[in-house]
Amino acid sequence: MATTDLRFTARTLRKSPGFALAAILTLALGIGANTAIFSVVNAVMLRALPFAAPDRLVWVAEKNDKLNLPYFAASVLNYLSWREIQHSFDQMGAVRQQSFNLTGRGEPQQFTGNEISPSMFGLLGIRPLLGRDFREGEDQPSSQPVVIIGEGLWKRRFGGEPSLLGRNLTLNGVSYTVVGIAPSSPGILSQGDLWTPLLIDRGKQKRLNHVIAVFARLKPGVTFDQAQAEMNAVSRRVGEQFPEVKDWGIHLQKIYDFVVAAELRTALLVLLGAVVLVLLIASANVANLLLSRAAARQKEIAVRIAVGASHWRLLRQLLTESGVLSLAGGIAGLALARLAVRLMNTSLPPNLLPVSDISIDPAVLLFALGITIASGLLFGMAPAWQASRTDLHSVLKEGGRAGAGGARPVLRNSLVAGELALATLLLIGAGLLLQSLLHLQQVRLGFRPEGLLTFELTPQPSKYRGVASQAVFYRELIERLRSLPGVSGAAVSTCVPFGNGLQARTPTAPVGPSLLEAGQSIPMDWRSVSPDYFHTMEIPLLRGRLFTDADDSTAPNVAIVSQGTVKRLWGDGDALGRVLRVVGSGQEFTVVGVVADVRGSALNAEPYPTMYRSANAVIWPTMDVVLRTAGDPHSALPAARQKLRELDSDLPMSSVRSMDEWLSDSAARPRLDAVLVAIFACVALLIAAIGVYGVLSYMVNQRTREIGLRMALGAQRSTVLRLVVREGMLVALAGIAAGLLAAILVSRVLSTLLYGVPARDPATFGVVAIALALVALAACVAPAMRASRVDPIVALRYE
Secondary structure, three states: OHHHHHHHHHHHHHHOHHHHHHHHHHHHHHHHHHHHHHHHHHHHHHOOOOOOOHHHEEEEEEEEOOOOEEEEOEEHHHHHHHHHHOOOEEEEEEEEEEEEEEEOOOOOEEEEEEEEOOOHHHHHOOOOOEEOOOOOOOOOOOOOOEEEEEHHHHHHHHOOOHHHOOOEEEEOOEEEEEEEEEOOOOOOOOOOOEEEEOOOOHHHOOOOOEEEEEEEEEOOOOOHHHHHHHHHHHHHHHHHHOHHHOOOEEEEEEHHHHHOOHHHHHHHHHHHHHHHHHHHHHHHHHHHHHHHHHHHOHHHHHHHHHOOOOHHHHHHHHHHHHHHHHHHHHHHHHHHHHHHHHHHHHHOOOOOOOOOOOOOOHHHHHHHHHHHHHHHHHHHHHHHHHHHOOOHHHHHHHOOOOOOOOHHHHHHHHHHHHHHHHHHHHHHHHHHHHHHHHHHHOOOOOOOOOOEEEEEEOOOOOOOOHHHHHHHHHHHHHHHHHOOOOEEEEEEEOOOOOOOOOOEEEEEEEEOOOOOOOOOOEEEEEEEEOOOHHHHHOOOEEEEOOOOOOOOOOOOOEEEEEHHHHHHHHOOOOOOOOEEEEOOOOOEEEEEEEEOOOOOOOOOOOOOOEEEEEOOOOOOOOEEEEEEEOOOHHHHHHHHHHHHHHHOOOOOOEEEEEHHHHHHHHOHHHHHHHHHHHHHHHHHHHHHHHHHHHHHHHHHHHOHHHHHHHHHOOOOHHHHHHHHHHHHHHHHHHHHHHHHHHHHHHHHHHHOOOOOOOOOOHHHHHHHHHHHHHHHHHHHHHHHHHHHOOOHHHHHHOO
16 A cells, blocks of 8 residues: 555656645755754764763863863873872873974974873773874883874875884974874864873973863762862862962863863754754745645545545555655755765864764764654644545535635644744844854954964974074064065064964962952963064054063063053053062063053953063964065965075974964854854745745635625725735734744843844844844735736636
């Protein structure tokens, strides 16, 4: 019987190709969008992390409640103390990001990497593809330098040759022996192409120098809460022994929460919710199509009942038709999802997601099959049930026009109202996200980004020993770069805004009277910058002076602070001549200048209190170079590369980006959220508008005799026009009102993704409601105009 049902369904759909195509395309949009977004959710949130027993892995962070720092990097000495005292973990390991210059093999090249504890790969349960892991003792300063190469770099640079094992590579001027090839892994170790042992020299470390990330594996039988309680006691014990860290505690975070940030999880769930709404709207629209089609087939169904077909037999046949439509829509949707996934893998900015690629794996295929079946049942059950319950006598007596009223118009109207309610919810979400994106793009940065080119340099320590030698190198480089045609400024910094460089945050206290309580400090961002940095970035000087070449390591310590720092510490008072003390080191800096606030890490983050120090006195191993150009920033790159090669032929550039590219990456996630939700909302609006039009068109066809009779009895065309429009708009306005109420109820979910706009913004709600009402009115007009042009004589002769 199933084969008979399928053959009959195929013949029936071939007779109505327009209906079949409309239903399949509508479903393909909904199923395809859901499958594509779910593939991202699956890759990021559902797929198990490729570590051994990841549920027992934790990130061990430092925290300081007094400084409002809930998560912070750890210091090496604190990590060593924890490792000696704790009993909750089988293993503890540390990671520190590092840059490596590879020389001696063609063009010099810089790679990102990590220095790690020898236990780190074993802690994560990662085994090298080739060779061996690090051994205990290889983290001692006197040990032979060894390196593990990442799978990606091994294939890209070395062609995947196994013979690389045992060979030497020159990294940062030091010869390292390759001992292993490591597989790709997300989150913790994916930020690097190679790894070396984290060398620990206790005599050169400070307890307040937070430079490493610490990870640990819980012992069997130890719960997360038990470990947190023990580490709280450990931090108190370390604080009693070393008073400088008495205010620093320990915060544990599960590895999943470390790899997949809460904001990313919220954004993905919002997108998944949006595409589910699109699928519901699509299903409701197809259900309406099936209801209209069932009404047109009432005489056929009545005849089949008359010759002996049971209600169950009819229900099965009609559900088979729904199933075939949903299966065809699912296949087309899966093809669209594959295309979307391929597009995402090639076009999404790097590091936007904590996974290297997105794929349609068996879990995604199972999801696609599930929503295909669910949507088929969702849009097919009610129309099939109503059609199978056709009143035989009424239909045959009325010539097939029974059922024009009754429950079916109520069901059709309810489906349309539901479509509009869901479309309203989606449009409000899209409007809020687009407004938030607009606010982000209009924030005051504190500098002029146009025409800026940036790149990173990591000079070899063996070639440039000491701050003085490195400062001389950078001064000479800046002079050469400044002489290039079209370059109006050149400078260096430990980190340009929105870049990958060092973003250090140090507890700092004012010396003397301030708005803070005695002994209180605040965390401050600090940057080491060359004298021309503020001119090159076009950061306004508000008070005092800028750095000069005389502000080197032999001169008194001076600092330039941001305007926000002054307001936080001294209010409206004068900051010039004030002294700041770095907590822990005890270094003091005299404020000689005040500059405008600069957003440094994220567009939606307010400028942080910032202290600038002279790069002639403080140099970091990796520094950012920034050029101010007159035209396209990248046009200056070849000449800049040549100047660098003339000065040091073994020093490669890395992270070469224009400032506009950095800003674009910073806005990538909110832009993607806004664009995708806007696309889904537009699709939903189009489907809902088609639904309104379809229902009213059907109503006009069903009520042709009634309309003709009204006009024969004297009703004006304008009266008929108002009648049809009013009926459609009542349904539309009910749906819009329900959507507005739903948007108010779920607005809190969106609040964490918004910037500069409230989640219940009255303007957005009002504009969306008016726009939807106008779209619904436009969908009502065409059927209403057709109804007003009905010829009473023809209508009264109808059937």
